[in-house]
Amino acid sequence: MNDLLYKVQSRFLFHAHVRIKIPASCDDAVFSELFTVMESVDRKYNSYSPDSYIDRINRNAGHFVTVDDEMASILKEIVFFSDIFKGAYDVTVMPLVRLWGFYRDKVDRIPSERDIGTVRPFVDYRKIEINGNEVRIGKGQEIVTGSFIKAYAVDRVVCRMRELGIDDGIINAGGSTIYALGPAAGDEWDIAVSDPADNRSAYSFSLLNRCLSTSCQSETFVTVDGKRYGHILDPRTGYPSPNRLVCIASDRCMVGDIVSTGLFCETRDSFVEVLGRIPREYALEGFLIDPSGEPVCSSSFCYTHEKNAV
Known part of the structure; x- marks a missing residue:
């Protein structure tokens, strides 16, 4: 980006390594303050954190649970985007995730059509009820916050x-x-994302005061009879999406991650149409790489494809 000096710290949160890079002139105490913000979110709102609001909602499925204003606001936005995706994005997908065996040590078989048919009725974001600070999901449902x-x-x-x-x-x-993050008059940051099907191929982007959200199947998967099945499931079918990569540029990270997950379950033909349903004020741009490796992108999205990246 430029010749400024920076310092970096990394911590393991949300099952991922989180790196924060700030100017070298900042006091080291800033890192602790920033990571404390993330730790608070993890503790209060992550479905994998014991006694978080989502954990309480899941454990009391079928009954209302009192949450704080922030949790209610988050869930209202989740439902808003779920409506836009018409079922392709659904945070109540956890019963399907468990059925497929993600996060287990060993998986011997893929679920049958009958297995999936038994579980799919529990995957329905429309059963999330939000009345002020009271939230209820249906019996047998479970919210997962990973997206x-x-x-x-x-x-x-x-x-x-x-x-x-x-x-x-x-x-x-x-x-x-x-x-x-950068000053208004500053240079853009150059960001590279590897093609999950070809480590020598990468996509490069320029960002300034924006987020890049990516969805792919390369990190979390199960292998059955030598075939990989990725963890991003299409809630409408119960099966993993076959797409290779989705990248979304946005002003807000949560919006970008929701949209990249939902669009990962779309086809080349539906990608641009679904992206166009989202109100323009969200200023979203991006592209999808389908199973054959062919890209489709929004009209104003710019990227560079390097086929021999190292």
Whole structure:
């Protein structure tokens, strides 16, 4: 980006290595303050954190649970985007995730059509009820936050950095959520994303005060009879999406991660149409790489494809 000096710290949060890069002139205590913001989000809103609000909602499925204003606001936005995706994005997908055996040590077979048919009725975001600070899901349902909570925590960190007067830096949350913070007159950050099917192929982007969210199947998967099945499931079918990569540029990380996950379950033909349903004020751009390796992108999205990247 430029010749400025930076310092970096990394911590393991949300099952990912989170790296924060800030100007070298900042006091080291800033790192602790920023990571504390993320740790608070993890503790209060992550479905994998014991006694978080989502954990309480899941454990009390079928009954209302009292949550704070922030949790209610997050879930309302989740439902808003779920409506746009018409079932392709659904945070109640956890019963299917468990059925497929993701995060288990060994999986011997893929679920049968009958198995999937038994579980799919529990996957329905429309059964999430939000009445003020009371939230209820249906019996047998379970919310999973993996598609948005890490990104929401990054949004909170970006806000805190700006409050502290830090207008330059990078937050990289596991490679799937990257926010590039910079002064209005500064140079853009150059970000590269590897093609999950070809490590010598990469896509490069320029970002300034925006987030790049990526979805792919290369990190979390199960292998049955020598074939890989990725963890991003299409809630409408119960099966993993076959796409290779989705990248979305956005002003807010949580929005970008939700959209990249939902669009990962779309086809080349539906990608641009579904992206066009999202209100323009969200200023979203991006592209999808289908199973054959062919890209389709929004009209204003710019990237560079390097086929022999090292």
